[in-house]
């Protein structure tokens with residue numbers, strides 16, 4: 164077993180990663196008093212590493228407040244990390260000036276959870292979808308008009324909808340507009356932050372199908388963020404399970420569902436009924452997730468999950484586990500997988 168492994172996937176060793184995230188940290192200062200002195204920090208993202216390959220879908224899953232959106236914004240270069248590094252397409256983002264970042268920002272687009280608030284209600288759909296082309300000064304007016312029609316077609320929206328305002332569309336249609344806008348500049352990576360959680364269940368599946376088709380057609384890579392493991396079971400190639408700013412487990416989607424190794428992952432899976440080959444794999448509430456996640460400004464000692472863990476033992480409150488490479492490409496942060504500390 165090795166500590167903090169380089170997370171590459173053997174089958175893809177020949178190919179270079181599109182995104183390499185290493186020991187990424189984003190701490191927010193907590194200030195108090197008249198002079199706003201820093202009295203502590205919220206460790207929203209606390210040492211996250213992973214690779215994302217062209218055309219791959221990597222999912223980050225975890226409860227509310229575990230740092231998913233912070234990680235997404237940092238990866239999309241919308242905010243600066245306080246530590247660690249992000250290499251996108253061979254370029255280290257931290258070392259680029261604002262001007263040098265512009266072409267990187269073209270390649271990475273974000274789709275947010277709530278389309279109603281991410282689309283300007285006073286602009287017509289055609290203006291919303293054309294916005295990135297205007298910002299990056301691409302094409303003539305006529306070319307942009309043509310591109311908007313093409314993009315609406317790609318996301319299965321009637322072209323006449325371009326004359327409407329967001330308020331005249333359903334939630335699912337609005338999210339299709341947000342996806343069309345994200346595709347306008349031919350990006351290599353889409354960061355999808357809870358892209359379907361504001362939508363009805365029946366609409367969710369359609370949006371996921373659309374994303375799958377677009378990925379096949381354009382070779383897009385996706386970083387999808389969700390609190391819903393069942394949503395990404397078939398959609399994601401690999402999954403990172405996040406808790407209080409850290410990955411607790413990282414594995415291929417199949418491995419994670421067939422053989423969850425971290426007790427936190429087991430608890431998350433037990434909260435959803437999953438039927439596989441007509442057999443109920445995890446019964447809901449078999450092992451239930453107890454209580455709420457702790458405050459990331461004062462995480463518990465040792466393993467941050469120990470107060471809620473059903474497999475806790477003495478050492479867990481004292482020792483912060485490393486990220487063990489238990490099987491090839493299956494990483495787990497848990498003392499159960501440490502020969503020196505297991506009881």
Ligand SMILES: Nc1ncnc2c1ncn2[C@@H]1O[C@H](COP(=O)(O)OP(=O)(O)OP(=O)(O)O)[C@@H](O)[C@H]1O
Nearest residue numbers: 191205207226227228229230231232233234390459
């Ligand atoms: N700008 C900020 N300043 C201070 N603290 C912040 C800021 N943004 C996020 N946080 C804190 O960082 C932690 C992680 O927040 P984040 O929004 O990344 O979580 P999340 O996993 O996306 O949650 P949710 O599922 O609710 O969207 C939380 O404790 C949050 O309160």
Ligand SMILES: [Mg+2]
Nearest residue numbers: 231232233356
């Ligand atoms: Mg969030």
